[in-house]
């Protein structure tokens with residue numbers, strides 16, 4: 348598939364994929380980066396994402412799914428505009444990650460893998476995100492927030508709420 352044919356991706360991402368497959372001696376080596384870029388743009392690894400990537404790599408959708416389901420950072424259902432990932436691994440757990448997670452569940456009114464009714468936030472408990480020295484830590488999309496308390500995390504959520512509101516207002 349090339350940018351000239353129908354794609355579910357933006358022209359920019361389709362062009363990026365065209366270039367990416369040429370970088371590897373074996374086309375299917377581009378699979379994981381393609382899935383990550385696709386997820387960033389579409390929000391999750393949908394059936395349509397799987398079908399187009401399979402087509403671009405000349406492999407079957409089942410081949411794509413078999414690889415994709417191995418990676419916990421890939422998701423198969425839509426998440427909120429801001430996906431809040433709370434690390435509850437050992438360092439974070441010892442420094443109150445479960446209190447933080449409970450607090451977030453209460454504040455957002457959703458549980459693990461839930462999405463708020465307005466679609467702004469989703470919440471999930473995850474393994475180590477590599478910020479152990481600054482535990483407890485969370486990741487919101489690609490932003491890290493660390494050394495958190497309940498009050499600090501409320502302030503973090505408020506900034507994302509304001510951003511989401513701004514995006515709606517400016518739309």
Ligand code: FES
Pocket residue numbers: 434435436437438439440474475476477478479480482483484
């Ligand atoms: S244990 Fe939480 S970031 Fe590593």
